[in-house]
Amino acid sequence: MYYIGIDLGGTKIAVGLVSEDGVIITKKSVPTLNHRMPAEIIKDMVDTCFLVIDESGVSISDIASIGIGSPGFVYPPDGVLVYANNLKFDNTCVRSEIQKSLDLPVYVENDANCAALGESVAGAAKGAINSVTVTLGTGVGSGIIINKMIYSGTFFGAAEIGHHCIMVDGEVCTCGRHGCWEAYASATALIRDAKRAVLENTDSLILKLANNDSQAINAKMVFDAADENDETAVCLVDNYIKYISEGITNLINIFQPEILVIGGGVSSRGERLLKPIIQYVEKTVYGGALKTDIVMAKLGNDAGIIGAAMLGKAN
Amino acid sequence: MYYIGIDLGGTKIAVGLVSEDGVIITKKSVPTLNHRMPAEIIKDMVDTCFLVIDESGVSISDIASIGIGSPGFVYPPDGVLVYANNLKFDNTCVRSEIQKSLDLPVYVENDANCAALGESVAGAAKGAINSVTVTLGTGVGSGIIINKMIYSGTFFGAAEIGHHCIMVDGEVCTCGRHGCWEAYASATALIRDAKRAVLENTDSLILKLANNDSQAINAKMVFDAADENDETAVCLVDNYIKYISEGITNLINIFQPEILVIGGGVSSRGERLLKPIIQYVEKTVYGGALKTDIVMAKLGNDAGIIGAAMLGKAN
Numbered sequence: 001m002y003y004i005g006i007d008l009g010g011t012k013i014a015v016g017l018v019s020e021d022g023v024i025i026t027k028k029s030v031p032t033l034n035h036r037m038p039a040e041i042i043k044d045m046v047d048t049c050f051l052v053i054d055e056s057g058v059s060i061s062d063i064a065s066i067g068i069g070s071p072g073f074v075y076p077p078d079g080v081l082v083y084a085n086n087l088k089f090d091n092t093c094v095r096s097e098i099q100k101s102l103d104l105p106v107y108v109e110n111d112a113n114c115a116a117l118g119e120s121v122a123g124a125a126k127g128a129i130n131s132v133t134v135t136l137g138t139g140v141g142s143g144i145i146i147n148k149m150i151y152s153g154t155f156f157g158a159a160e161i162g163h164h165c166i167m168v169d170g171e172v173c174t175c176g177r178h179g180c181w182e183a184y185a186s187a188t189a190l191i192r193d194a195k196r197a198v199l200e201n202t203d204s205l206i207l208k209l210a211n212n213d214s215q216a217i218n219a220k221m222v223f224d225a226a227d228e229n230d231e232t233a234v235c236l237v238d239n240y241i242k243y244i245s246e247g248i249t250n251l252i253n254i255f256q257p258e259i260l261v262i263g264g265g266v267s268s269r270g271e272r273l274l275k276p277i278i279q280y281v282e283k284t285v286y287g288g289a290l291k292t293d294i295v296m297a298k299l300g301n302d303a304g305i306i307g308a309a310m311l312g313k314a315n
Numbered sequence: 316m317y318y319i320g321i322d323l324g325g326t327k328i329a330v331g332l333v334s335e336d337g338v339i340i341t342k343k344s345v346p347t348l349n350h351r352m353p354a355e356i357i358k359d360m361v362d363t364c365f366l367v368i369d370e371s372g373v374s375i376s377d378i379a380s381i382g383i384g385s386p387g388f389v390y391p392p393d394g395v396l397v398y399a400n401n402l403k404f405d406n407t408c409v410r411s412e413i414q415k416s417l418d419l420p421v422y423v424e425n426d427a428n429c430a431a432l433g434e435s436v437a438g439a440a441k442g443a444i445n446s447v448t449v450t451l452g453t454g455v456g457s458g459i460i461i462n463k464m465i466y467s468g469t470f471f472g473a474a475e476i477g478h479h480c481i482m483v484d485g486e487v488c489t490c491g492r493h494g495c496w497e498a499y500a501s502a503t504a505l506i507r508d509a510k511r512a513v514l515e516n517t518d519s520l521i522l523k524l525a526n527n528d529s530q531a532i533n534a535k536m537v538f539d540a541a542d543e544n545d546e547t548a549v550c551l552v553d554n555y556i557k558y559i560s561e562g563i564t565n566l567i568n569i570f571q572p573e574i575l576v577i578g579g580g581v582s583s584r585g586e587r588l589l590k591p592i593i594q595y596v597e598k599t600v601y602g603g604a605l606k607t608d609i610v611m612a613k614l615g616n617d618a619g620i621i622g623a624a625m626l627g628k629a630n
Contacts, residue, residue, distance in 0.1 A: 073602070130469050144569075146461060153571025154445050155606045163601040164565040168482050168499075168558065177564070177599050184483075243483065249492075250479040254459075254569065256468025284492050286478040287388070291470045 001064040002056075004049055004104075005309025007111065007301070008070045010034050010086035013041070014301070015048040017056045017063070018309035022122025024302055026056040038081075038092045045094075046101045065105040065312025068094060069114030069304045076156055079108050107311035111304055113150045113159060115297075116143020117314065118307030119261045123299040128258040132251050133297065134161060136244065137264035139174065140182040143307075144255065149314050162186070166246050181250075184243035187219040187265055190236065194222045197232050205230035223269055241273065245280035248294065253286045263297030270296060316379040317371075319364055319419075320624025322426065322616070323385045325349050325401035328356070329616070330363040332371045332378070333624035337437025339617055341371040353396075353407045360409075361416045380420040380627025383409060384429030384619045391471055394423050422626035426619055428465045428474060430612075431458020432629065433622030434576045438614040443573040447566050448612065449476060451559065452579035454489065455497040458622075459570065464629050477501070481561050496565075499558035502534040502580055505551065509537045512547050520545035538584055556588065560595035563609065568601045578612030585611060 002025065007014040009032060016027035028051050030044050045068070053060060072084025079095020081087070095106040109117075116125075116133035125131035129148060135141035140162030144151040152158050162182035163175050170179030171189070183189055194217050198207045205225040210216040222240075225233035248260060266273060274296055282290045299306060317340065322329040324347060331342035343366050345359050360383070368375060387399025394410020396402070410421040424432075431440075431448035440446035444463060450456035455477030459466040467473050477497035478490050485494030486504070498504055509532050513522045520540040525531040537555075540548035563575060581588060589611055597605045614621060 128469075146466065151461065154443075154573040155571050157602055157606075158569065158571035160568040160571075160601040163568045164479070165561050165599075166480055166483055166494075168561050175601055177601075179481075179561075246480050246483050246494075253475040253478045254473065256470050256473035256475075258469040284480075286475040286490055286492075287472055291472075 002058050002062055003064055003309035003312045004052065004066040005114075005305040005307065006045055006049070006066065006068045007114070007304035007308055008032070008045070008068055008087070009111070010071065013045055013048060014305055015045070015052050016302070016305035016309060017052050017058060018306055020313065022118065022306045022310060024305060025058070026052050027302075027305060028052050028055070032087070034087050036088070038087075038089050039097070041087070042094060042097045046098055049102060060102075060104075063104060065107060066098060066102065067107045067109065067114070067308035067311030069109055069111040069308035071111050073157060074108045074110055076108055076152070079106050081108060105312060109150060109308065109311055110143075110152065110156075110159075112141035113143040113152055114307030114311070115141065115263065115303040116145055116159075116261075116307065117150050117310050118299050118303035118305070119263070119297055120145040120148065121310045122306050123303055124261045124295045124297050125259040130255065130257040131259040131261060132161070132255055132257050133261040133263060134248070134251070135264040135297075136185055136187065136262060136266045138186060138188055140186050141264070161247070161251065164247070164250065166243065166250070181243075181247040185240070185247055189243070190219050190222055190240045191217055193239065194233075194236055197236055201232040204232035206233050219266060223272070227272070241276045242280060245277045245284070248277060249281045249284040252281065252290070252292045257292055259293045259295060261295055261297050263303065267296045317373050317377055318379055318624035318627045319367065319381040320429075320620040320622065321360055321364070321381065321383045322429070322619035322623055323347070323360070323383055323402070324426070325386065328360055328363060329620055330360070330367050331617070331620035331624060332367050332373060333621055335628065337433065337621045337625060339620060340373070341367050342617075342620060343367050343370070347402070349402050351403070353402075353404050354412070356402070357409060357412045361413055364417060375417075375419075378419060380422060381413060381417065382422045382424065382429070382623035382626030384424055384426040384623040386426050388472060389423045389425055391423055391467070394421050396423060420627060424465060424623065424626055425458075425467065425471075425474075427456035428458040428467055429622030429626070430456065430578065430618040431460050431576070431622065432465050432625050433614050433618035433620070434578070434612055435460040435463065436625045437621050438618055439576045439610045439612050440574040445570065445572040446574040446576060447476070447570055447572050448576040448578060449563070449566070450579040450612075451500055451502065451577065451581045453501060453503055455501050456579070476562070476566065479562070479565065481558065481565070496558075496562040500555070500562055504558070505534050505537055505555045506532055508554065509548075509551055512551055516547040519547035521548050534581060538587070542587070556591045557595060559588075560592045560599070563592060564596045564599040567596065567605070567607045572607055574608045574610060576610055576612050578618065582611045
């Protein structure tokens with residue numbers, strides 16, 4: 001059997017036909033144009049499903065289900081997209097809407113949970129019974145896999161790991177709370193700290209890379225400047241690694257999974273980031289022995305499609 | 316069927332015969348005398364099991380299993396007590412030792428996990444599919460129940476929730492790390508802060524309750540002084556509640572369980588502690604709506620016996 005996975009984002013709708021073992025056979029994407037009404041977006045999702053099915057040459061009777069990974073709040077039992085701040089869904093039953101055109105079981109899940117499931121089925125956590133995937137990007141997303149299934153809590157809103165506080169009364173977070181991990185371990189946090197740092201370190205290479213416009217600083221510039229041994233940048237990256245690591249130690253002390261996966265934009269820094277994180281966690285983990293493997297994500301943006309597709313297999 | 320639960324502590328060995336629904340039929344306890352060798356302690360465990368069986372009048376053929384909750388590290392698959400800082404066990408296979416005298420399945424688990432299972436089966440989290448129990452005492456213990464079973468991670472050392480950092484570079488913890496929740500939410504932390512506070516607030520009622528000996532301050536004195544509106548004590552308790560609540564919000568954002576149970580010595584303060592904790596968590600929880608019930612533990616010290624007994628039912 002095959003499974004369709006839809007990664008619904010604020011920018012694009014990515015649809016893939018996925019094999020039983022989590023390999024994408026065919027994929028297509030279209031712009032979300034997220035100012036549109038849900039009905040229009042759902043029509044594009046369905047049309048793209050048909051495109052992918054046609055191109056793959058697979059018969060609909062060989063497709064087991066459709067899974068959708070969505071930002072924001074979802075209610076999986078009813079196939080409902082409850083709310084997302086970048087989409088106009090408002091308790092929209094995407095399941096029933098899609099089933100008007102495609103007579104297949106339809107599953108919905110939070111997109112970060114789908115990415116974690118994708119990495120668990122076919123990526124960096126393949127084979128692990130328990131894994132946690134954190135995505136360090138503009139924010140900090142995360143998904144918890146227990147017994148090879150998504151753990152989403154009793155009310156389907158668990159795994160908001162980015163919003164666990166690592167610094168009481170610390171930096172304000174997008175969620176309104178102070179000191180969340182997201183306010184320290186996201187790329188946004190690194191950029192915030194870099195903008196502050198260059199105010200006092202006006203000769204930093206970071207500022208040169210940003211053409212002397214501190215508002216133009218991005219995470220890549222900070223890492224690039226650190227690679228050139230710019231003192232300000234090295235200090236920023238060291239601090240950033242520390243904050244990432246404190247959160248990862250927390251997750252390992254709480255979950256002790258086989259594998260902890262780091263994904264998102266900053267994970268492209270590979271060993272430069274991973275090695276000091278592992279060293280830090282080894283020093284801080286409870287009990288003195290780090291048994292969990294900490295690895296970088298493998299599937300990139302495909303994790304969302306694969307995980308969404310695998311919702312049908314897991315259910 | 317009946318189940319035997321053994322709560323092995325540094326001070327006493329408590330043994331109970333427990334019904335299928337988690338009710339203690341008979342219980343007995345003997346001093347651990349923890350300076351002794353494991354063989355002597357295990358002999359007392361077995362003898363106390365026989366005492367409990369005899370007194371209850373239940374036939375051994377009606378007993379399904381023996382479960383043991385132990386401090387420190389355990390290795391459940393092999394029935395081994397690996398290490399505890401207050402007992403001389405050193406990779407001791409308590410299962411095979413007990414089975415020399417009592418031919419029953421023997422299960423071992425960490426004591427905090429057993430307490431969480433006890434509350435889940437017959438206490439404050441009865442009926443919940445997912446619950447988290449935290450025990451605020453000298454340290455901070457915790458257990459995670461997912462799908463009505465103990466979640467102990469891939470390597471059986473998970474749920475060290477007391478050692479998740481809520482304050483990077485904060486107070487030093489007994490585990491060596493800085494800023495652990497235990498270093499803020501344990502009774503020990505409250506006492507530490509009180510000892511510091513009375514140095515500058517020498518007229519505090521706390522000091523009077525301790526007969527002017529700051530080294531004699533305990534958590535009860537701080538709470539009692541706060542109940543009398545002593546300014547220093549009120550401030551200490553407010554801060555303590557804040558630290559407890561920050562950790563509880565973290566747990567709810569991560570697990571979103573049906574029920575979060577607070578146990579341990581400080582839980583005896585009941586509503587005085589619970590009400591402001593709930594108010595704080597309502598303000599800080601992700602998504603704006605607190606769906607998890609936060610409640611005080613119900614079983615007290617019996618949670619460990621009941622949970623240990625129920626290991627046999629869950630397995």
